[in-house]
Amino acid sequence: MEWDDEKLRRFREGNPEALAAVYRANAEGLARMLRAAAWRGGVFSHLRGAMELENLILETFARAFEPRARAAYDGTRPYAHFLMGIARNVLLEQSRNRELAVGLEPFEGQGEVPEDNGGLAQALEDREVEALVAGFKEGLSTEERRLFELRFGEGLAQETAASQMGLTRIQVRRREHGIKTRLLGFLQARGYLEGLETRGWSFFRRRGDS
Structure with a gap:
């Protein structure tokens, strides 16, 4: 999509119609880019199925539409590349959380969770969602x-x-x-x-x- 000063201003202000237009213009393209990246491997190799892809797209746009991210976009570089950078950061963060989750059991067994920068809390939430989805499947x-x-x-x-x-x-x-x-x-x-x-x-x- 093409950006002009007015469109960029409304986007940075968080205008709902502007955000919806940006989503419509970029969601399918982002999905195609992520599928292609998954075939190349690396951090994107974790996109094994449709649900992983869909979740990543949701999280990427949620972060891209946060005030700080909207303000950071200059309207010059391709927005698709901006989104791919965010998607990569999300996957790297999720990978770190999975590594942290390996050490959760001893703390859970004692009924406590150690304090950290939020990674363990996110890992616990991921586990809760996985359990909910498993219950739904039943x-x-x-x-x-x-x-x-x-x-x-x-x-x-x-x-x-x-x-x-x-x-x-x-x-x-x-x-x-x-x-x-x-x-x-x-x-x-x-x-x-x-x-x-x-x-x-x-x-x-x-x-x-x-």
């Missing part, structure tokens, strides 16, 4: 659970998942959308992903975006 039907694993666990394309399940692609899309909508409601009822909604087939979007 409530799915056998077919839904298999679709969940194929699409979000193994990261298979819709066509491949449809072939393995003996369904058409449109049937997979509809079932997948239903699962994602229910998962979002499940997590929101427990205090996560508030203010988001499912839109289309690929991304969670903030309410009010179009």
Whole structure:
């Protein structure tokens, strides 16, 4: 997308319409860049499936739309490159958190968590979300659970998942959308992903975006 002084001003002020326009213009492009980066390996190799990719896109835009990040963008360099830099930082942070999580058990066994710079707290929250998702999966039907694993666990394309399940692609899309909508409601009822909604087939979007 092209930036002019007025668009950059509204973006930096956090105008909702401006933020929505930036999201619409860049979300699909960011997804393509991340998929390509995942094939090259490195820090992006952790993007194993659709859910990891979707979560990273959400977190990247959430950070890119924070006041400090909006003020840091100059409107000159490609915004896609700006987003990729943020995405890389998110993955590096998550990698550090996973390493920290390895040492959590002794503290949990004693009923206490050591103080640190926030990494352990984030790791604990990640564990809680993983447990919630596991609980959600237990409530799915056998077919839904298999679709969940194929699409979000193994990261298979819709066509491949449809072939393995003996369904058409449109049937997979509809079932997948239903699962994602229910998962979002499940997590929101427990205090996560508030203010988001499912839109289309690929991304969670903030309410009010179009």
